[in-house]
Amino acid sequence: MDFAFDARTEELRGRLLAFMDEHVLPAEAVAEEQRAALASPWDTPAVVEELKAEARRRGLWNLFLPDSEYGAGLTNLQYAPLAEITGRSPQLAPTALNCAAPDTGNMEVLAQFGDERQRKQWLEPLLAGEIRSAFAMTEPDVASSDATNITTRIERASDGTDEYVITGRKWYISGAMNPDCAIFIVMGKTDPDGADIRRQQSMVLVPRDTPGVTVKRAMKVFGYEDHSHGGHAEVVFDHARVPVTNLIGEEGGGFAIAQARLGPGRIHHCMRLIGMAERAIELMCRRAVSRDAFGKALAQQGVVHNWIADARVTVEQLRLLVLKTAWMMDTVGNRGAHTEIQAIKIATPRAVVDILDRAIQLHGAGGVSQDFPLAELYAGARTLMIADGPDEVHQRSLARRELKKYL
Numbered sequence: 349m350d351f352a353f354d355a356r357t358e359e360l361r362g363r364l365l366a367f368m369d370e371h372v373l374p375a376e377a378v379a380e381e382q383r384a385a386l387a388s389p390w391d392t393p394a395v396v397e398e399l400k401a402e403a404r405r406r407g408l409w410n411l412f413l414p415d416s417e418y419g420a421g422l423t424n425l426q427y428a429p430l431a432e433i434t435g436r437s438p439q440l441a442p443t444a445l446n447c448a449a450p451d452t453g454n455m456e457v458l459a460q461f462g463d464e465r466q467r468k469q470w471l472e473p474l475l476a477g478e479i480r481s482a483f484a485m486t487e488p489d490v491a492s493s494d495a496t497n498i499t500t501r502i503e504r505a506s507d508g509t510d511e512y513v514i515t516g517r518k519w520y521i522s523g524a525m526n527p528d529c530a531i532f533i534v535m536g537k538t539d540p541d542g543a544d545i546r547r548q549q550s551m552v553l554v555p556r557d558t559p560g561v562t563v564k565r566a567m568k569v570f571g572y573e574d575h576s577h578g579g580h581a582e583v584v585f586d587h588a589r590v591p592v593t594n595l596i597g598e599e600g601g602g603f604a605i606a607q608a609r610l611g612p613g614r615i616h617h618c619m620r621l622i623g624m625a626e627r628a629i630e631l632m633c634r635r636a637v638s639r640d641a642f643g644k645a646l647a648q649q650g651v652v653h654n655w656i657a658d659a660r661v662t663v664e665q666l667r668l669l670v671l672k673t674a675w676m677m678d679t680v681g682n683r684g685a686h687t688e689i690q691a692i693k694i695a696t697p698r699a700v701v702d703i704l705d706r707a708i709q710l711h712g713a714g715g716v717s718q719d720f721p722l723a724e725l726y727a728g729a730r731t732l733m734i735a736d737g738p739d740e741v742h743q744r745s746l747a748r749r750e751l752k753k754y755l
């Protein structure tokens with residue numbers, strides 16, 4: 349077994365680390381300052397566009413797409429350590445590299461399931477970083493971790509036009525508050541009474557400016573608006589009409605597309621979470637050696653040693669599991685790596701939440717303040733125990749597969 353990264357990965361890592369140090373990390377405070385001066389907090393600060401241009405110049409663009417026709421053509425194993433590095437600054441770096449959720453998942457869907465016209469109209473501007481997108485599945489009125497519960501209707505127009513009429517309410521639709529978000533991929537039911545509950549759903553492309561689409565309000569995360577991610581919006585579809593050619597794939601194929609979309613998305617989250625944990629460890633160590641309490645440096649307290657050591661051990665374990673999962677996705681496919689994808693989605697957010705919690709504790713009041721990134725990182729990591737499938741849903745499915753071996 350060879351634990352080294354290959355030459356291409358090492359070369360890209362070097363380039364990305366330099367970009368992070370020279371541009372991304374210094375831009376964090378600039379972005380905050382610029383956002384405070386914007387007409388709307390949902391607009392994109394100018395420094396983000398500058399970062400995007402610089403990333404493109406440095407060949408650090410669309411690294412997430414394994415398809416070399418559209419992206420960098422990296423394997424999951426090659427992309428994993430790069431995504432980890434972007435996780436050190438999750439508010440800026442993924443966007444700078446055009447590797448941010450939910451656009452990444454949406455681009456994958458369009459590349460894999462979109463037709464030529466859909467790819468031209470929506471995938472190309474997304475790949476160029478000219479627009480943003482959102483993925484609208486979750487609904488406030490039903491337990492949406494079970495996607496068969498979705499109630500949004502996608503009906504053929506009864507007036508003879510070749511259109512779908514979409515009616516429903518969605519919430520926590522990431523990115524939708526950002527005015528650059530031009531297109532929604534909406535999941536709803538075309539056949540709510542169909543015998544196969546996994547064939548009732550379809551996905552359609554709904555441009556933001558479609559009459560009947562209202563981005564109603566920004567949902568908060570722990571009481572805060574998540575500006576850097578373009579917010580998480582409540583969106584109402586009130587008899588919104590789109591041409592039937594906006595269907596992605598086939599009618600009844602929405603559930604399967606959602607499953608395909610979530611595999612890579614989940615591993616990307618976990619890769620970035622490891623980068624978040626690395627940042628927490630770094631901040632913890634810097635703080636511990638630079639502050640004294642009761643006559644000695646915090647770094648000399650045994651409990652601080654335990655926190656740092658435990659964090660390091662956990663990160664090393666998680667990274668190995670994430671890299672193994674990436675390797676399996678490359679070698680046996682996303683379906684073959686199902687158990688591993690679920691294992692990392694269960695293990696990583698909760699472990700990183702724990703590490704961030706300790707890092708916050710070590711920083712005292714500074715830990716919960718806006719002067720360190722820890723509180724924001726904590727909120728991001730904690731929500732990943734819910735978003736893209738709550739832990740319990742993955743545990744249920746993983747355990748059932750494990751039990752099956754003995755039945």
Ligand SMILES: Cc1cc2nc3c(=O)[nH]c(=O)nc-3n(C[C@H](O)[C@H](O)[C@H](O)COP(=O)(O)OP(=O)(O)OC[C@H]3O[C@@H](n4cnc5c(N)ncnc54)[C@H](O)[C@@H]3O)c2cc1C
Pocket residue numbers: 450483484485486487490491492493494519520521522523569580731734735736737738739740741744
């Ligand atoms: C910050 C953030 C961003 C998001 N972005 C998006 C987005 O862009 N697009 C989108 O469509 N959605 C998005 N979501 C929504 C997210 O995917 C859903 O919240 C998630 O799938 C859970 O659905 P739900 O909230 O309806 O919870 P429910 O389905 O009501 O579940 C609630 C709880 O019930 C428990 N539970 C459920 N099933 C089981 C089970 N089988 N066994 C044991 N316990 C169980 C779990 O603890 C779960 O947390 C986002 C959420 C957050 C917080």
